[in-house]
Amino acid sequence: MRQETATFETRLKHNALAIEALLGRLLGLSVEADEIARPENLLVAMRHGVLNGGKRLRPFLVIECASLLGGSVEAALRVGAALECIHCYSLVHDDLPAMDDDDIRRGQPTVHKAFDEATAILAGDSLLTFAFDIIASPETPLADAQKTALVLALARAAGHGGMAGGQALDLAAEKAAPDEAGIVTLQAMKTGALLRFACEAGAIVAGAGPVDRQHLRSFGEKIGLAFQLADDLLDLTADAATMGKATGKDAARGKGTLVALHGQPWAESRLEQLVAEAEALLEPYGARSSILAETARFIANRRN
Template sequence: MAANAAAVNDELTRLLPVGDGPEHRVHDAMRYSALDGGKRLRPFLAVQSASLFNVSPAAALRVGCALEMVHCYSLIHDDLPCMDDDDLRRGRPTCHRQFDEATALLAGDALLTRSFEILAAQSTHPDPAVRCELVWELAHASGGQGMVGGQMVDLQAAELSMDVAAITRLQQMKTGRLISFACEAGAILGKAPSSQRLALKNYAHDLGLAFQIADDLLDVEGDETQVGKKLGKDAGAGKATFVSLLGPDRARAQAAMLAEQACAHLDSFGPAAELLRLTARYVVSRSV
């Protein structure tokens, strides 16, 4: 993952715009937010899923970077005062604190649109049908039926009666849909049969829920200096989470079960999917 993150950072540095005109401020904000490190889990999943189908590593990396731009845009907007109102992200001032709210809003918009520009480029894949499918799938995962819709539900969560099923749906939209795209992107690039694509989709479903439960546990039990952001905000806002409903021990057991269930979906790929199996186990044991 560290090697992949370094490759993602290098490619993002190349793909993100720079300029000397008055618009350079938004370019600076884009680079500030997209080049600030992080696990780069989503591009890692895209690259690893693509490796199962002998896809060009350069093409997979481009798709992973486009996906990471969408993820970074969502973090910029999530941190705004009108959303979660956070001052820190990955141990640094959030984009709107480093620049200003208007610039942060535009930087998020620009990262989102740049991601689709990259997916639509011929250098991502020679087959226009593949490029169109990538654009469609990422748009569907990111929009009102996916990540944006999940964020809308999350903003109302403190006032809603949220049971485990409702939280599962929220998190599948807000977090899970982009993880699912990451895992399916390799199959799209490789024009894989539907059975293999479904296996990766099922893996992503369980991985995404395990990842979110681990996040909820970190919000309760984590170290702010390691995690790099303020913790305990969900409890402070009165939001139900997997941990508040299940308790830490049951939540931890559920995450471990989901991780193993995710691994089982990869049986048909044999040893080639070992890094994806290790990733599922990593997300439930991480401290950041």
């Protein structure tokens, strides 16, 4: 194993544990100022949807991009936790019968299976709202202008012009398969928008200027494309036990993907190209960006 890989894997695991611990504290039963009560069953469902392992890749990107530019680790952790709440809310809602209708997520029952559909909807709603609570909170050590920038960027990445809109396009794709441009748009919204935000958020946390912010935003866009392409390959080639969720569902539903359109060899070649483009965006930062470069390779080569 190369040393850089060992360092990357160690840091990925370390940051995942730190995010998990922070989310565990944030999703406790203690009532915060201006809250009236925290219904226990709802909190348990929220924790079920969030504290279930996972690589915590999106928070990792926030932390590493902020670190690259000298940003506060504490602030990056909290912004990463907020982003993970958004990501997990989207999974809770995507798993519902009205959406993707999945019973297993990360190897355990989905929230609507472990509880019920109404509780799953409310758990997702609460996680979505709580994300902005975490960013705006006095406990997040950032200037108000930084918090405003983060809230705006996250709202646009997660809402109807980003992730939620991408899910709407994904549902529509079950009835009428989109062309290649439509697939690219769908994937940039549903998957890529939050990964783009994760990288740009690191720059905002660090108080970086527009050039650095754009560099990391573009890096996030490249790895977002790579993430979805790798995901489509895994949906085709991996088994459910390895993935911790059902596979082969896109093909079964007739959804168009770039893999289905161009084939596996093309997809593998395109992944290599995206990684090279992502690494090129990091060249101005030299050796300091080695972990982010390794992250791009990890995304392209992951097995689950």
